[in-house]
Amino acid sequence: MRALLIVNPFATSTTDAGRDALADTLSAKIDLSVELTTHRGHAGEIAARARAQGCPIVxxxxxxxxxxxxxxxxxxxxxxxxxxxxxxxxxxxxxxSANVFARSLGIDPDPMKATAQLLTLLAERSRRRISLGHLSAEAPKRPGSTPSPAAASGRWFLFNAGMGVDAEVVASIEDQRNAGKPASDARYIATTVRRFISASRRPPQLSVSLPGRDTIDDVHFVFVCNANPWTFIGPRPVWTNPDTTYECGLGVFASSSMSVTRNLGIFTQLLTGRKPHARHVLTDDDVASVRLTARAPTDVQMDGDYVGKATTAAFGCVSDRLEVVAPPLSA
Incomplete structure (x- = not known):
């Protein structure tokens, strides 16, 4: 069995010793090549070359x-x-740091345990086909508005995307990491609280359009997910759309209120796996598409990466788009 291992040596929990250990473990069982990324976008370049060369597993x-x-x-x-x-x-x-995609597929968060798990899955030929989301966004037409989501338009996302306060959190975390501050659950929580309070002082900017429904105006933020959970805080999953899976359409979670009092119950529901329910919250599952329109340029994120500001963002979904090595659904 032939495979290519792509390693980001700058990832939060990646070390030279750990990389060598897992590569040695994999090489003992499969014909393995290893490539290290050196710059942003390099992983995609390596992956495209692997496909062109007929590599069966990346x-x-x-x-x-x-x-x-x-x-x-x-x-x-x-x-x-x-x-x-x-x-x-x-x-x-x-x-x-979060590894949401791997954990959503049932992959162990510990790298060495995940390596052993992967060898078992490969031996058992355990594969799944999953849906993927995609984004088309229009950048604000004004000078100095970089980075632009035009770079993210026409791109796939795996598990979540968002417009509004969650993208502001992602942008702030990236700025802090660029300043040498490590990512951690405590930093994410503190940043989320600060950005939530800051956003509560602003009027709502977003409108949400779903197929077959009237447009909903005066929305503060929107989460779009392709799977569940939406993210993790340490070992604890956060569920915005418990009924959304890789086998159906997109899930949408939107709020028309930033009141801490009104949202305390929602926060509890997100941590317990119950379907969120409140008069100021919109949730929908298995939707084919969602279009967001902003009165002012608003931050956008995909899969935990900040992609810039946009005035419109259209999200869609394609079923059975990607084959993954993962435990079966019943596991």
């Missing part, structure tokens, strides 16, 4: 951002005709 050791890059390198862009070379199957060994 393994990613890195965080969710690296996995997203690899998937967009492996696949033709949304809306493009599928090319002649079949896309390799994707396997993930967690190496980031």
């Amino acid at each position: 393994i990613v050791h890195g965080g969710d951002g690296t996995v997203n890059e690899v998937v967009n390198g492996l696949l033709d862009a949304p809306g493009d005709p599928i090319g002649p070379n079949p896309a390799p199957a994707l396997a993930v060994i967690p190496g980031g």
